[in-house]
Amino acid sequence: MTTDPNATLDQWAEGSDYRWGFVTDIDADTVPPGLDESVIRFISAKKNEPEWLLEWRLKAYERWLKMEEPEWPHFPDRPYGPIDYQAISYYSAPKSDEDRPKSLDEVDPKLLETYEKLGIPLEERAALAGVAVDAVFDSVSVATTFRDKLKEHGVIFCSFSEAVQDHPELVKKYLGTVVPAADNYFAALNSAVFTDGSFVYIPKGVRCPMELSTYFRINALNTGQFERTLIVADEGAYVSYLEGCTAPQRDENQLHAAVVELIAMEDAEIKYSTIQNWYPGDENGVGGIYNFVTKRGLCEGDRSHISWTQVETGSAMTWKYPSCILKGDDSIGEFYSVALTNHRQQADTGTKMVHIGKNTRSNIVSKGISAGYGHNTYRGLVNIRRGAVNARNYTQCDSMLMGETCGAHTFPVIEVGNDTAHIEHEASTSKIGEDQIFYCNQRGISPEDAVSMIVNGFCREVLAELPMEFAVEARKLLEVSLEDSVG
Amino acid sequence: MLQITNLHASIDDTPILRGIDLTINDGEVHSLMGPNGSGKSTLAKVMAGDEAYEVTEGSIVLNGQDLLELDPHERAAAGLFMAFQYPVEIPGVTMKYFMRTAMNSVRKNRGQEELDAYEYLSVVKERAATVKLDLELLDRPVNGGFSGGEKKRAEIFQMAMLEPSACVLDETDSGLDIDALRIVAEGVNTMRSPDRSFLVITHYQRLLSYIVPDVVHVLVDGKIARTGGKELALELEEHGYSLIEKGNAVDA
Numbered sequence: 001m002t003t004d005p006n007a008t009l010d011q012w013a014e015g016s017d018y019r020w021g022f023v024t025d026i027d028a029d030t031v032p033p034g035l036d037e038s039v040i041r042f043i044s045a046k047k048n049e050p051e052w053l054l055e056w057r058l059k060a061y062e063r064w065l066k067m068e069e070p071e072w073p074h075f076p077d078r079p080y081g082p083i084d085y086q087a088i089s090y091y092s093a094p095k096s097d098e099d100r101p102k103s104l105d106e107v108d109p110k111l112l113e114t115y116e117k118l119g120i121p122l123e124e125r126a127a128l129a130g131v132a133v134d135a136v137f138d139s140v141s142v143a144t145t146f147r148d149k150l151k152e153h154g155v156i157f158c159s160f161s162e163a164v165q166d167h168p169e170l171v172k173k174y175l176g177t178v179v180p181a182a183d184n185y186f187a188a189l190n191s192a193v194f195t196d197g198s199f200v201y202i203p204k205g206v207r208c209p210m211e212l213s214t215y216f217r218i219n220a221l222n223t224g225q226f227e228r229t230l231i232v233a234d235e236g237a238y239v240s241y242l243e244g245c246t247a248p249q250r251d252e253n254q255l256h257a258a259v260v261e262l263i264a265m266e267d268a269e270i271k272y273s274t275i276q277n278w279y280p281g282d283e284n285g286v287g288g289i290y291n292f293v294t295k296r297g298l299c300e301g302d303r304s305h306i307s308w309t310q311v312e313t314g315s316a317m318t319w320k321y322p323s324c325i326l327k328g329d330d331s332i333g334e335f336y337s338v339a340l341t342n343h344r345q346q347a348d349t350g351t352k353m354v355h356i357g358k359n360t361r362s363n364i365v366s367k368g369i370s371a372g373y374g375h376n377t378y379r380g381l382v383n384i385r386r387g388a389v390n391a392r393n394y395t396q397c398d399s400m401l402m403g404e405t406c407g408a409h410t411f412p413v414i415e416v417g418n419d420t421a422h423i424e425h426e427a428s429t430s431k432i433g434e435d436q437i438f439y440c441n442q443r444g445i446s447p448e449d450a451v452s453m454i455v456n457g458f459c460r461e462v463l464a465e466l467p468m469e470f471a472v473e474a475r476k477l478l479e480v481s482l483e484d485s486v487g
Numbered sequence: 488m489l490q491i492t493n494l495h496a497s498i499d500d501t502p503i504l505r506g507i508d509l510t511i512n513d514g515e516v517h518s519l520m521g522p523n524g525s526g527k528s529t530l531a532k533v534m535a536g537d538e539a540y541e542v543t544e545g546s547i548v549l550n551g552q553d554l555l556e557l558d559p560h561e562r563a564a565a566g567l568f569m570a571f572q573y574p575v576e577i578p579g580v581t582m583k584y585f586m587r588t589a590m591n592s593v594r595k596n597r598g599q600e601e602l603d604a605y606e607y608l609s610v611v612k613e614r615a616a617t618v619k620l621d622l623e624l625l626d627r628p629v630n631g632g633f634s635g636g637e638k639k640r641a642e643i644f645q646m647a648m649l650e651p652s653a654c655v656l657d658e659t660d661s662g663l664d665i666d667a668l669r670i671v672a673e674g675v676n677t678m679r680s681p682d683r684s685f686l687v688i689t690h691y692q693r694l695l696s697y698i699v700p701d702v703v704h705v706l707v708d709g710k711i712a713r714t715g716g717k718e719l720a721l722e723l724e725e726h727g728y729s730l731i732e733k734g735n736a737v738d739a
Contacts, residue, residue, distance in 0.1 A: 430578070434538075439575045441559035442535050442568075443585070443645060444593035453588055457579025457628070 033089045037061065040192055043091050047161050047195075050168055056181060060191030063182035070185055075346060075375045075407065080317060083255055083290070090193045090226075146210070155208055155239075156201040160228050163199035170201055174232055178261040178298045178325070186257040187294040190226045194259070197228035202237035202268075211467050212241045227258040233268035235301065240271040242470060256315075258293045266301025266328065273466050274322075275474055277314035285344030285373075288316025295322035299331035302357070307334040309465040311474045312347055313481045321379065323352035326360035326388075333362040336462040338474075340455075340481055341374025341406070350380035350411075355388040355421070364395040367459050370406035371482060377409040386417040397427040400458050402451075402482070430458075452479040488512055489653045489684050494545035496533045503529045505709035506545070511653070511702075514681040518695055518720060519688045521706035522728040527688045528572060530706070531657040535569045536562050549653050563589075564596030568651035570642040572658040577629035582641065583611065585629045586648055593649055614647040618674035636667030643674040654678070655686045660694040672697030692724040705731050 031039055040061055044054040069083070150157050156167060163171050181191040202208050233239055243260075256278065262270050272295075281288025291314070297306035308322035324333025335351035353362035368376035382393045399408035408429055416423065432454055440450035455478050456463065463471045489511040496504040503526045511517050521527050533540050534547055536559035547554040554562050577585065590610075591601040602610065615622055620640050630638050639659055646654055656675070660668055675685070675698050687698055695703075695717065703719040704711050705728070712731050713719065723731075 433575065435575050436577055438535075438537060438559065439571065439577070440585075440589070442563055442571075443589035444560050444563035444596065444649065445589050446558075446560045446592065449588065449592065453580055453585070454577060457577060460579045 031089060031091045034086045035061075035088070035090055035193065039090050043193060043195060046091065047164065049164055052172060053164060053175075056176065057192050060181035060188050061193075064185065064188035064192055067182070067185045067188060080290075085189075088225075088255065091195060149209060153206050153209055154203040155206060156199065157212055158199055160194070160197040160199050160230070163230075167199070167201070170232065171199065171230070174230055174261070174263055176261075178263060178296045179259050179294050183294060186292045187259050190228065190257045190259045190294070194226040194228040197230075197258070199229075200231040200239060200241065202233045202239045204234045205236040206234075207237070208239040212239060225256045227256075229258070229260040230263075231261070231270060231272070232263045233265060233270050233304075235265045236267040237265070238269045240273070240467060242273045242275070242467060244275040244277065254288075254290055256289055256291045256293070258295075260293070260295040260322075262295075262297035262306055264297065264299050264301065264304035264306050264331075267303045268301060269305040269307075270297065271307045271309070272297070272322070273470060274308075274310040274312070275470060275477065276310065276312045276318070277477060279316075280314050280343065280345045281316040283343045283372075285316065288345070289314065291315035291318045291320065293318075293320040295320065296325065296352075297323065297333070298325045299328050299333060299357075299360075301331070302328040303330045304328050305332040305334075307332075307336070307465070308351065309334075309336040309462065310338070310349075311462070311466070311477065312337070312339040312349060313477055315347075316345060318345075318347040318349055320347075320349045321351055323354070323381075324362065325354045325356065326362065326391075327356045328360075329357040330359045331357055332360070334465075335362075335364045335366070336465045337366045338369070338459045338462045338478070339367070339376055340369040340371075340478060341376050342371040342481055344373050346375045346377075348377040348379055350378045352381040352383065353393060355382075355384045355391040355393070358387070358389045359391070360388055361392045362394075364393070364397070365461050366395075366397045367462055368397075368399045368408055369402070369455060369458070369478075369482075370399070370408050371402040373405050375407040375409065377411065379411045381413045381415070382423060384416045384418050384421040384423070388418050389420050391418065391421045393421075393423045395423075395425045396461075397425070398458065399427075399429045400455070401429065401431045448479070448483065451482055455479075455482060488548075488550065489686070490546075490548045491534075492546045492548075494530075494533070494547065495543045496529065496540045497543055498529070498540050502543070503540070503709050504533065507706075507709070507711060509686075509704065509711065511684040511686060513652075513684055514679075515701045516679065516685040516687060516698065517702045517704060518698075518700035518717075519686055519704050519706055520690070520692075520720065520723060521712075523690070525706045526709040527690075527706055528657055529709075531569055531655045531686075531688055534562075534567065534655055535559055560592065561596065563649070563651075564593045566652035567655070568646050568649055568653070569655040569657060570639070570646060570659050572661060574630045574633075574638045574642055576631045578631060580629050581626055582629050583625040586611070586625075586645060589645070590648055610648065615644060617677055618643045618647055619670055620644045635662040636664070636670070639663060639667065639671050640674065643671055643678075647674070647678060652682060653684050653686070655688065657688050658690060659687075660689055660691065668694060669697055692720045695720045707731055 031042055037058060040057050044057055179187050182188045200212060231241060262272060264270050278289040278291055299306055306324050310322065312318055322335060326333050333353050337349060339347040339349050341347050350366060351364055364380060366378050368378055370376045376399065378397050382395065384391045397410055397412065401408055410427060412425060414423060432451065436454060437447055437450045441447060456475055463474055466474055491507055491509040494504050494507040495502065507530065519527055529540060533542060542555055549565055549567055552565050554565065554567060557565060587607050594601055611625065618640060624637060624641060630641065633641060659671060663671065687700060700717050703715055703717060705713040
């Protein structure tokens with residue numbers, strides 16, 4: 001393992017860069033667009049990574065080269081791809097202050113209006129809008145306070161890059177154990193070129209003393225388009241983690257391919273909540289993020305418990321299936337999802353519950369809301385392996401349509417290899433009726449409030465799974481996202 | 488005072504209401520009767536602001552305010568309440584939450600303070616008792632799995648909560664057995680007051696045995712064909728609407 005940056009650099013400089021005909025000043029902040037082995041070596045060197053990690057990246061890259069980009073279903077209302085992977089720049093340092101807006105006055109007023117509606121605290125608005133002001137520095141001190149408190153409990157919570165430097169043994173032990181480097185096209189790409197992300201380790205028997213959220217919310221900025229998250233809860237540990245933010249985040253990168261791995265040991269519990277509100281493109285489907293994420297949790301130990309909750313309102317196109325591998329006996333996997341598509345957005349999301357251990361249980365609640373020309377797809381797998389005695393699954397999959405031009409699609413797959421399994425699947429499709437809205441209006445409730453009330457009623461079971469303060473934000477977010485869909 | 492003047496309305500260019508004139512003074516209960524298809528329910532929906540109908544002429548004025556210039560939710564705030572013939576279900580939204588949202592929207596629009604949770608619940612208890620509504624119903628989704636009688640009683644409960652100055656009951660008696668009918672009528676009767684007017688739309692006379700009207704109107708072909716006292720309802724019961732439809736319309 002090489003920890004000396006110069007050694008890695010030298011090796012890189014002497015070795016392959018010549019062969020690949022690629023010479024870049026290591027002090028550069030950005031590499032030119034394009035992807036080849038030398039770019040991966042550059043990223044790894046820039047991050048001062050140990051040799052094994054570079055090897056791991058390169059292996060992933062090799063596999064990626066041989067893989068085919070999935071031709072995933074999409075609907076004709078929005079043109080998709082092809083993505084030119086050679087047109088992407090795979091490393092760029094965070095924007096320097098000179099490139100940022102100097103104050104909120106320079107920020108798109110429409111964006112600020114949305115922050116206002118969402119009730120984002122003033123000091124955070126600047127940070128979210130990318131303004132280079134003191135507010136951002138304030139947040140650093142807040143973060144430090146949090147970190148000290150976490151340290152007291154032995155909790156490790158840091159950026160992925162820091163973890164590689166400070167806890168290489170943990171990273172090496174767990175990285176890629178849940179989502180192998182070549183799991184799928186986008187996971188392989190991420191494994192080859194990821195630039196940063198988060199790392200969490202909760203030691204045995206520790207209940208993480210706070211939601212890992214506020215800190216993250218501010219510091220998640222600029223983590224780049226290939227994000228890597230690894231969370232390990234050791235025996236009997238508990239952690240609740242929130243990713244994302246209700247505020248719409250601008251990003252010039254069109255492709256986002258993150259990987260999240262969760263590992264829960266015996267009696268451990270991980271609650272992972274996401275609010276995703278990346279730029280969805282404009283009303284006509286121009287622009288917007290492609291959000292192709294691989295999220296998977298491993299219930300390694302007996303009685304372990306992993307719960308995914310997501311509120312997906314952003315991105316032009318979302319492909320995302322947070323899953324659970326229920327390996328430990330009596331382990332529990334849960335998936336609660338609200339996906340909202342408006343205008344030309346398309347969301348294809350769901351989960352995979354793989355039952356391996358005995359008496360494993362899984363619970364799936366998926367709520368899809370389609371408005372405008374949006375399409376919402378639920379795609380799920382419940383897989384009961386042969387040894388999974390007494391496995392139980394309950395799936396509820398509801399779709400709500402607003403208007404005549406949107407669509408809802410469901411593709412549930414159930415594979416049962418053990419006949420003691422008990423599986424329930426319920427599905428419904430409903431429409432927000434004009435008669436419902438009129439009824440609310442007659443009672444004095446405005447059309448906007450009526451829609452948000454009906455939608456929130458529809459999503460209630462999922463929102464109830466979110467930490468309190470985020471449930472409130474999520475509710476507002478749903479309102480704002482649907483604002484112009486009421487005729 | 489509720490005043491409807493020369494009201495014309497149509498749906499898909501087909502005229503339904505053809506010049507309705509109707510004045511209900513504060514404290515009065517008027518009944519609107521008429522054969523099927525005469526436009527009774529259309530009048531209720533037009534008053535509430537259903538966008539499916541187009542008002543081509545005329546006005547509806549409540550306490551000096553032109554309702555036709557207001558959106559449906561503003562009409563509610565202005566004091567208009569309609570009890571629906573077929574109340575819709577709203578899954579996932581409890582009646583308690585729904586009514587709190589409605590009440591606070593209306594209060595806000597009227598320039599009143601919103602009620603906090605404690606104040607709201609005490610009003611709920613009091614009004615539910617008035618209309619003999621089981622409190623348990625309020626924790627269920629709006630009209631979700633309610634029986635016909637429960638739905639109508641819930642409508643009257645909502646009326647009691649929102650304290651309107653003009654109430655329109657659109658065939659509230661339809662689908663009710665005699666016990667449910669009596670309970671609903673009692674609820675309405677307890678709400679009668681000198682500053683509140685009622686328009687009770689019904690096809691049958693039987694509801695009017697329980698809610699005794701001051702004035703009875705008969706609607707035929709989108710026009711008020713006859714107006715009289717409560718005995719007019721009994722007369723219709725005996726002879727049927729054919730009496731009026733045959734052209735014996737007399738203004739009272």
